[in-house]
Amino acid sequence: MRPEDYRKREEAVGEWRLGIITYRLGEEYVCEVDNVSPGARLARAKGRTREAAETQALGKARHLLSKTRVRPVG
Amino acid sequence: MASYAHPELLVETAWVEKHGNDPRVRVVEVDVDTAAYDEGHVEGALGWNWTTQLCDTVQRDIIPKAAFERLMGQSGISPETTVVLYGDNNNWFAAWALWQMKIYGHKDVRLMNGGRKKWLAEGRALTKEAPKVPPTTYRAFDPDLSIRAFLPDVQKALGGGLGLVDVRSPDEFSGKILAPPGLPETCQRGGHIPGAKSIPWGQACNEDGTFKSADDLKKLYEGKGITPDKPVIAYCRIGERSSHSWFVLKYLLGYKDVKNYDGSWTEWGNLVRAPVERGA
Numbered sequence: 001m002r003p004e005d006y007r008k009r010e011e012a013v014g015e016w017r018l019g020i021i022t023y024r025l026g027e028e029y030v031c032e033v034d035n036v037s038p039g040a041r042l043a044r045a046k047g048r049t050r051e052a053a054e055t056q057a058l059g060k061a062r063h064l065l066s067k068t069r070v071r072p073v074g
Numbered sequence: 075m076a077s078y079a080h081p082e083l084l085v086e087t088a089w090v091e092k093h094g095n096d097p098r099v100r101v102v103e104v105d106v107d108t109a110a111y112d113e114g115h116v117e118g119a120l121g122w123n124w125t126t127q128l129c130d131t132v133q134r135d136i137i138p139k140a141a142f143e144r145l146m147g148q149s150g151i152s153p154e155t156t157v158v159l160y161g162d163n164n165n166w167f168a169a170w171a172l173w174q175m176k177i178y179g180h181k182d183v184r185l186m187n188g189g190r191k192k193w194l195a196e197g198r199a200l201t202k203e204a205p206k207v208p209p210t211t212y213r214a215f216d217p218d219l220s221i222r223a224f225l226p227d228v229q230k231a232l233g234g235g236l237g238l239v240d241v242r243s244p245d246e247f248s249g250k251i252l253a254p255p256g257l258p259e260t261c262q263r264g265g266h267i268p269g270a271k272s273i274p275w276g277q278a279c280n281e282d283g284t285f286k287s288a289d290d291l292k293k294l295y296e297g298k299g300i301t302p303d304k305p306v307i308a309y310c311r312i313g314e315r316s317s318h319s320w321f322v323l324k325y326l327l328g329y330k331d332v333k334n335y336d337g338s339w340t341e342w343g344n345l346v347r348a349p350v351e352r353g354a
Contacts, residue, residue, distance in 0.1 A: 001114065001201070003194045016255045023194060025114055032107075034163070038243040038315065039276050040254040041107050041163055064256035071264055073248045074353045 001026050005050075010036060011058075016065055018042070020058070022050050031057035035065075076288040079328025083321075084187045084285070085158055091198055093158075094118035100151050100207070103190065104128070104161040104171045106314075114200030116160070116193065120149050120207065124167045124314070128174060136222075136336065142178050143212045150207030153181065160186035160193070164276070164283045169317040173334055177222060179215030185321065188283040195282065221324070223307045223333035225341060232268060232349065237299065237306040240270040241319040242339065246311070247272040249352040252343070253311065260311065261343030265352040267309070271298040272354070275315045278322045291327055302329045309335040309342075 003023040011018050017036040022029055031053035033043045043060035047053035078084065085093075093099045094117050101119040103111050111121030122128060127145055128137050137145065151157060157180065161168035165185055175183045186193070193200075231238050245251045249264030266272070277294055280286055286294070300306055306323055308316040313336030320334040342348055 002197050002199050003114075004197060006195055006197065008195075021191075021194070025200065030113065032162075035255045035257075037245070037276070038254050038274060039163060040257055042256045044107055044110065046113075061256060068251060068253075068255045069259070070250055071252075073250050073264075 003030075005029075007050075013062055013065055015070075016068070018058070018061055018065075020054065022054055024050075029053040033057045033061040035061075076292065078285075078288050078326045080325040083184050083325045085184050086187050087193050087196055087198060090116060090158055090160070090186050090193075098154075099156045099158060100149060101158045101160070101186075102149065102168075102171070104159055104167040105190065106161070106163045106167055110162055110190070112202065114202055117199060117201045117203075118205050119160075120205065122149075122171060124170060128167070128171055136174050136177065139178065139214055139217065142174070143214050146180075146212035146214070147210050150210055151180075151212060152210045153212065155182070157183040158186055159183065160189045162190045164191060164279055164318070165189040166275075166314045166318055169321045170314040173221065173317040173320060177217045177219070179218060187285060191283040220331075221320070221333055223309075223335035223337075225337055225345075227333065228267065228307060228309070228335055228337075228342070231307055234269070235304065237301070237304050238267055238270040239295075239298075239300055239306060239308045239316075239319060239323075240266045240272050241275040241308055241310045241315050242266075242272075243274055244272060244354065246339070248354050249350075260340045263343045263350055265343075265350040266339075267342055268349050268351045270309075270351075271300060273298055273300065273319070275310070275318045278319065285322065285326060288326060291322060295323065295327065302327065305331040305333070307333045307335050309338040311339045312336070313338045 045056035159168035252259040310316040
């Protein structure tokens, strides 16, 4: 099997940027979400459609980002 | 245009596609997301789990020598095998595995340039089938600790004369956040080791995940005062991102004395009375 229909984009969630990669693998779409800076994988999900995979992965990523505490600097 | 100091430590995706089933070559995937391998991997590739197979699971340490020998043996790797490592997050934990293989003296270990991300983007074939490999008996060398920094090495570096590279994101470096956004905090304090230069690991990569040219890398590090005439220590949060930068400095730029401080900010940021700098 080969990954097909590979797409990559970025989206802002609050002050954070997310990198979103989606591709089709066989019968399913896979969505991987990272936090751009530093580029750590936050979530991965599968779905029957691109939208379903993205909705699920982004939901997980948003939940994780909501726990990030920002501290004053300087 | 300059070339990499050790280009033999890098292979391209096309090379891996051609040699994945070569009996002299063992391809291994090492991901941050330890379930990614099962979803589909390069044909002929084994998968190693960094949380259980590339560390001591009792005390905080790298994999012990006996466990390393068992892992190599189970993976059908002999001292003569060419091992090619790749993984997600632009090879973070693939570089971590390579660093440990070098500690235990494996001669021919390489990274697949661009990692899993590039393989997927190029639409190359994946399989869910794990290969069956004939086991070997592997004898490792005693650990080469010249490429590993411990806390006292870093404490000594505070006196100067050494390049200290913080490869985390600017927000982690400044102390604005204690961990990459969305990941669990593993330290008590934010900021960086005094005197460290902020050179995030990703600045060494192109958009497709491959490494930048030797000229660009030289400009990047030397521009921040990290020069080959001084010993260098790289650190991040737990040591995997800094393995990636260690690889760049050691093998792509050819710096003679580069160490990875795997204790990293998880150690330093929890130390009582350790000096910390905050801000950019």
